[in-house]
Amino acid sequence: MKLYLVQHAESVLKDVDPGRPLSARGEEDIRHLSETLRASGITVDRILHSSKMRAHQTAEILAEALLNSGETEVINGINPKDSIPDFSIKVHKFKHDTMVVGHLPFMQKMVSYLITGNQEAAVVDYKPGSVVCLQQNAEQHWEIQWMLRPDTLK
Numbered sequence: 001m002k003l004y005l006v007q008h009a010e011s012v013l014k015d016v017d018p019g020r021p022l023s024a025r026g027e028e029d030i031r032h033l034s035e036t037l038r039a040s041g042i043t044v045d046r047i048l049h050s051s052k053m054r055a056h057q058t059a060e061i062l063a064e065a066l067l068n069s070g071e072t073e074v075i076n077g078i079n080p081k082d083s084i085p086d087f088s089i090k091v092h093k094f095k096h097d098t099m100v101v102g103h104l105p106f107m108q109k110m111v112s113y114l115i116t117g118n119q120e121a122a123v124v125d126y127k128p129g130s131v132v133c134l135q136q137n138a139e140q141h142w143e144i145q146w147m148l149r150p151d152t153l154k
Contacts (some may be wrong), residue, residue, distance in 0.1 A: 001094060001095065001096065001097060001098070001135070001136060002044075002097045002098075002133055002134065002135050002145070003091060003094065003097075003098055003099075003100070003114075003133070003134045003135070003142070004042075004044060004097075004098070004099040004100070004131050004132070004133050004134075005099075005100055005102075005107050005110055005111055005131070005132045005134065006058065006059075006062070006099060006100065006101045006102070006107070006129075006130065006131045006132075007101075007102070007103065007104055007107050007108075007126045007127070007128055007129065007130050008022075008026075008052070008054040008055045008057075008058040008101055008102070008103060008128065008129070009022050009023075009026035009027065009029050009030035009033075009054070009057075009058045009061075009128050009129035009150075010022065010023045010025050010026030010029060010128040010129060011023060011026055011053075011054040011128070019053045020052070020053060020054050021053050021054060021057060022054055022057045022058065026054070026058075026128060026129065027057075027061065029128070029129040029150035030058050030061045030062065030129050030150075031061055032150065032153055033062075033129055033131065033148060033150060033153060034061055034062045034064065034065035034066060035065060036148065036153055037062075037065065037066055037131070037148075038065040038066060042066060043066050043067070043068050043097070044066050044067060044068065044096075044097045044098060044099045045067075045068050045096035045097050045098065046067075046070070046073065046094075046096060046097075046098045046099070047059050047062060047063050047066070047067050047072045047073070047098075047099045047100075047101065048072070048073050048074075048075040048078070048098065048099070048100045048101070049072055049073070049074060049075065049078075049100070049101040049102065050074070050075070050078050050079055050101070050102050050103060051074050051076075052079070052103070055101045055102055055103065056072070056074070058101050058129070059072040059099075059101040060072060062099060062101065066099065075100070077090065078100060078102040078103070078106055079102070079103060079106065080103045080104065080105060080106050081105075081106070082106060084106070084109050084110055084113045084119045085113070085119075087106075087110065088110070088113055088114060091110075091114070099131075104126055107126055107132075108123075108124060108125075108126050111123050111124050111132050111134070111144070112124075114134060114142040115134075115142055115143070115144060123144070124144070124147055126149075127149045127150065127151060128150070129149070129150040130147065130148065130149040130150070131147065131148050132144060132146075132147045133145040133146050133147070
């Protein structure tokens, strides 16, 4: 089972729009990322996202290219300051390749926690629209398979 942890794409500032939808650059970046992933043969069975508009929009764009069937789903417990250990319990119950679209610092801490057991360890450097692919090995330990950031695709 693969787990894809995605930080939402770039959004507008709160003073521009309090709902913080994706910026034009954010939409462009995540479309380019989703096309790159699709061209690499990557698909997922589920895409989960927070209830925030920027995460929902990012998830929908990714779903157009990568979701095998169905729709994206809102999930609780992945907002910026939510409990990493609590969500990791849910992650260990996933049975299929799953993409989770959320926010910092949550996504960065989740990768660190799954890899090292310490959510404060600095394991990856997310930028808006980044994705980290994790996979469990034979001993059920998580390993980083790869990471893509929009700035590496240009």
